[in-house]
Structure formats: structure tokens, C-alpha cells
Amino acid sequence: GEDVEQSLFLSVREGDSSVINCTYTDSSSTYLYWYKQEPGAGLQLLTYIFSNMDMKQDQRLTVLLNKKDKHLSLRIADTQTGDSAIYFCAEMYSSASKIIFGSGTRLSIRP
Amino acid sequence: NAGVTQTPKFQVLKTGQSMTLQCAQDMNHNSMYWYRQDPGMGLRLIYYSASEGTTDKGEVPNGYNVSRLNKREFSLRLESAAPSQTSVYFCASLDRATNQPQHFGDGTRLSIL
Numbered sequence: 001g002e003d004v005e006q007s008l009f010l011s012v013r014e015g016d017s018s019v020i021n022c023t024y025t026d027s028s029s030t031y032l033y034w035y036k037q038e039p040g041a042g043l044q045l046l047t048y049i050f051s052n053m054d055m056k057q058d059q060r061l062t063v064l065l066n067k068k069d070k071h072l073s074l075r076i077a078d079t080q081t082g083d084s085a086i087y088f089c090a091e092m093y094s095s096a097s098k099i100i101f102g103s104g105t106r107l108s109i110r111p
Numbered sequence: 112n113a114g115v116t117q118t119p120k121f122q123v124l125k126t127g128q129s130m131t132l133q134c135a136q137d138m139n140h141n142s143m144y145w146y147r148q149d150p151g152m153g154l155r156l157i158y159y160s161a162s163e164g165t166t167d168k169g170e171v172p173n174g175y176n177v178s179r180l181n182k183r184e185f186s187l188r189l190e191s192a193a194p195s196q197t198s199v200y201f202c203a204s205l206d207r208a209t210n211q212p213q214h215f216g217d218g219t220r221l222s223i224l
Contacts, residue, residue: 004153033212043215045213090154090213098156098169099144099213100170101153101154101155102153103152104152
């Protein structure tokens, strides 16, 4: 079936790196996305990766894709208090134009 | 530079009332989507429209209907609202030709009493 799974919570110390993990089921998915949602706000696209890539880096963000294990991760370097939010992983099903979201990982930053 | 516009932003309904949530995009995208987000949960796909003239069910379509009025507009209708439909509703659009990421509206907060 169609499913995207994430752990619900992650707590990191300010200045450390955060790694948020995601697993998905559709091996034919073409694009995988990371969105950020702050309290009371909509979804903000952070980054995305094509399925033919293994890694993508964008400033403090690094996305790693392991297609064999259907595993996607988002690494945030030098985590700051402004990074506190819920992070959603999503995959696009190429066969049906659908985009399915994970349940989100709540990232909290401790001093 | 509007992107995806949803109206209204907030609404309170009584059980059994009907309502249509409006969504419009000005990016000439061919695919549009309706999601609901419940506290502590991710986004669940209600319906989507891969292109003008087509609509398909998502994960949680029961209790909803949609209309792809034209390429710009995709509305979501609750015929007889129920408390279980209290949620935040997000509309999104996507250009399938380029597969650029979805653009989201700011959401509609709907409460059913």
C-alpha cells in the first residue's frame, strides 16, 4: 500500500545537527520532498530531490536518498531555535499524480 | 504573485450545514489537490485533480465532493458537515509537466459544532 512513515518527535541541542528520517513504499516514486510547518502556518517547501539522485545539499540542509532501502533523510546543520517546527516528508507517485505525506516529525531545540 | 489562494480562512458550521471551500491558483498548473490536516497528524489527501476535467479520490474522500471548475479553480464541498470534519484544509497545485514541487495555500480552518 501507499505509506510514508516518520518518527513523531526529535529533540536536539542548539548548534548540533538534526537528522530527520523517512521511509516510503513506492519504488516508482519520482520526487521526494521536505516541507516545514511552523505553528498555525501553512507548509513551506524546504527542498526536494529527484529519484535519480543520491544527495542534495542546500546551505544548512542535506538530503540523502537510499532507493534500495526506500529511505530519505534530512540533515539540518547547526540547528537553531528558528528550526523548531514540524517537518513533513512527502513522495510523488508517478503513476497517479498523487503526493502522499508522512505524519510529520516535530523538531524541538533545547539550549 | 498570489500563488494558491484559499477562501475562507476560517469558518464555523453547525452539524448538517453545507459549505464549499474555494481554491484558485494563478500559476497555470494542471494538477490540484485538497488535503486535510488534523492535530498531531500529517496531511491526508481527500481528492485530487490531475488535469482539468478529471477528479480522483484520495485517502479520505468520504463526506466530500469536488469540482474542477476550470484550470484555475478546484472547490471542495461538504454537503452535510459532521464534527469529524473539523480540521485545517489545504489546497495545493502542481505543474505535472515540470514536476516542480507543490505550492500550498495558507489553509482554511473549519470547525463543525
